[in-house]
Every structure is written in structure tokens, then in C-alpha cells.
Ligand SMILES: Nc1ncnc2c1ncn2[C@@H]1O[C@H](COP(=O)(O)OP(=O)(O)O)[C@@H](O)[C@H]1O
């Protein structure tokens with residue numbers, strides 16, 4: 001059964017100067033335990049689709065549904081807190097928090113006890129293969145690859161079933177990219193999460209279980 005679906009989704013940006021039909025009838029579905037690559041040229045609608053899947057915004061028409069419930073009917077704040085996590089190209093870690101504190105943050109936000117949050121955050125940092133020495137470091141002291149691993153560990157802190165990533169390796173060298181992709185694939189295959197990542201890189205896309213190719217706001221290939 002699909003965990004997340006998009007059905008005939010349309011989304012238009014209207015500014016004072018122009019109207020952009022960013023998504024024009026997008027239909028796709030995503031299963032737990034699989035990794036999906038969303039590919040397509042710049043401007044094809046990838047980030048727009050991801051933000052609708054993340055519940056950051058609603059489609060103009062058509063429907064995004066999580067576990068068969070349309071996002072228009074969901075408590076979207078709860079959805080974003082508990083069921084879906086997003087990882088960005090630019091990491092977006094909290095600069096004044098250490099690696100460990102960054103990962104603890106979402107747990108403390110949802111009322112976890114400090115001690116438990118700390119233990120769980122340590123386990124998550126281990127899961128993304130960060131050495132213990134990184135846990136007390138601030139983001140600016142870490143390499144890009146380390147920062148992205150902390151961002152993934154933080155995304156996992158809520159135990160979300162859906163993990164979305166927008167060009168997660170866009171700022172990384174090829175070795176670090178490979179590590180990050182390996183981690184994301186493992187989260188899908190070993191933990192049954194639904195991993196959806198946007199990438200420009202065809203080699204990365206080829207490692208995913210499925211490819212969704214967008215062009216001018218439409219799905220032109222779906223494997
Ligand atoms: N906030 C915005 N306001 C107006 N147009 C936008 C906005 N965000 C994206 N667009 C336009 O929507 C289209 C799809 O953008 P986007 O989803 O970011 O594509 P991608 O991630 O594939 O590069 C592009 O033409 C882009 O210029």
C-alpha cells in the first residue's frame with residue numbers, strides 16, 4: 001500500500017509579474033521501504049512537489065494524501081512534526097547548537113525527557129556513522145559531509161516514516177555524496193522508511209529503486 005500519493009496535482013505561482021504553472025496534473029505514489037529519485041531540469045517543479053508532499057503548502061487542485069488522508073484534512077503541523085522530515089542541500093543546522101543538541105532539538109520540542117533525548121540522539125549520530133568526537137562540535141567546525149549527516153540524524157529524530165531530501169548531496173564531494181546516498185538507501189531498505197530525494201545526478205538517481213522524471217510540471221517518466 002502507498003504511504004503517500006499525489007493525484008492530479010496542480011500548483012501555480014502567481015506573482016505581480018507572472019503566472020507559473022509549476023505542477024500540471026502530477027500523479028505519483030510512494031511506498032514504504034523504497035527509495036525514489038525525483039529528477040528533471042531546473043524549474044521542472046521538483047521542489048514544488050516536495051513542498052506539497054511535506055505538507056508545507058496545499059495543491060491548488062488535485063490531492064496529496066498521507067496514509068489515504070488528504071493533506072487538506074490533516075493537522076498539517078502534526079503531520080510535519082511526526083510523519084515527514086525534510087533534509088536540504090544547505091543542511092540548515094542550528095548554528096548555535098552542537099551536533100548532539102541539533103539532533104536532540106526535535107525530540108525536546110515534542111516533550112521528550114532530556115536524558116532520553118540525549119541517548120537517542122547519540123544512537124542516531126552513530127546510525128549516520130559520525131564519530132563520537134563530532135557530537136560536541138558546532139556546525140561551522142564540521143565538514144559538509146558531517147553537517148549533512150547531522151541533518152539526517154535530526155530528520156530521523158521524529159521517527160518520521162517519510163524522509164524527503166532536496167538535493168541532499170548538492171554541496172558535497174563525490175565520496176561524501178556516496179556516503180549520504182548509502183545512508184538514505186539503507187534507511188529505506190533496512191528500516192522501511194519511504195525515502196524521496198531530488199537529485200540532478202543521474203548516477204545517484206540510478207541507485208534509487210524508482211525514478212520520477214518531471215518536465216515542465218508534468219511526470220514524463222515513472223519507473
Ligand atoms: N516562490 C515562487 N514564486 C514564483 N515562481 C516560483 C516560485 N518558486 C518556484 N517558482 C517557479 O516554479 C517553477 C518550478 O520551480 P521549482 O519547483 O523550484 O523547480 P525545480 O526544483 O525543479 O528547480 C519554476 O518555473 C520556478 O521559477
Ligand SMILES: [Mg+2]
Pocket residue numbers: 046047048
Ligand atoms: Mg529545486
